[in-house]
Amino acid sequence: MAIPLPWWLTVAAALFAIGLYGVLSRRNAIGVLLGIELMLNAANINLVAFWRHITPQALTGQVFAIFVIGIAAAEAAAGLAIIISAYRRRRTVVVDELDTMRW
C-alpha cells in the first residue's frame, strides 16, 4: 500500500474536527447541517480505510459505509424539512433565535 493506514485516519480525523467546528460555531442552522455532513464523511473515510487495510476480503466496511450514506440522506432530508418549517413560522434560521424550547 502506498499510503499507510495512519495517514488515512489522520485525514479523516482532521475532516471530523473541521466538521465539528462547523457544527459548534455556525449561526445558520443549515451551516450546522453542513458541518454534520462533513463529520459523516470523515466517519465514512475511516470505515473504508479500515476495510481496505485490515479486512480487505470481507465486505463489512463497504456495506457499513453505504448504510452511513443512506442514513445521512435520511437525516439531511428530515433536518432540512424541520429547518424549512421553522423558517416558515419564525422567518429566521439563525439558531440563536430559534429558542421557543429554551427555559
Next chain:
Amino acid sequence: MTIEHAVQIFAFIILTLMTLGGGLAVVTSRNLFHAALFLVLSLAGAMGYYVLLDAGFLAIVQLLIYIGAISVLILFAIMLTRGLMMSGQVQRNEQWWIAALVVFLIFVVLVVTLWQTTWPIAEAEALRTPNVAIAQLGAALVGPYAIPFEVISLLLLVALVGAIVLAREEGNQPAQADAETGE
C-alpha cells in the same frame, strides 16, 4: 518507489487539499451558498479517496447520492430559506474561539492515539487489490446484511414521509376524500 506508488501519493496530496481545504471553506465561508458549493468540493475529494482505496462502487454511490441528491437538497433548502441575513454577515457565533480550541484538542487527542496504536494490518497477500465485484456487494446486501438493508429502507420511508409532513404548507388541507377511494 514505483511509479504507481508515486502517482498514488500525488493523488492523495491533491485529494487532501480538496477535501480539507473545501471543508475549511465550508465552515468559514460567509456566504451560505458558497459554503454549500464548497461542501460539494469536499465530497468530491472524499469520492477520490474511495477510488484510491479500491472502493469504486462506493465512490459512485457517493457521487450519485451525496453530491447528486443531498447537496442539491441542501442548496434548495438554502434558496427556500433565504432571509435578510444571507450575504456578507458574520456567520460565527460568539463562542467560536472556544469551539476552535476544543476542536483542536480533540484532533490532537485523536491523532496522538491513532499514531500510537498498532493496527492489525492484514498480511501482504490479502492487501493486494481486493476484487470486490458489485455482484458480491449485492449478494451481501440481500444475504448476510438483509436485516440492516430492510431497516434502512424503512428508515428512508419514514424520513421521506416525515419530511413531507413537516414541510407541508399550512393552509392546504387534504381534499375531502370520497368514500370509495382506493377500491
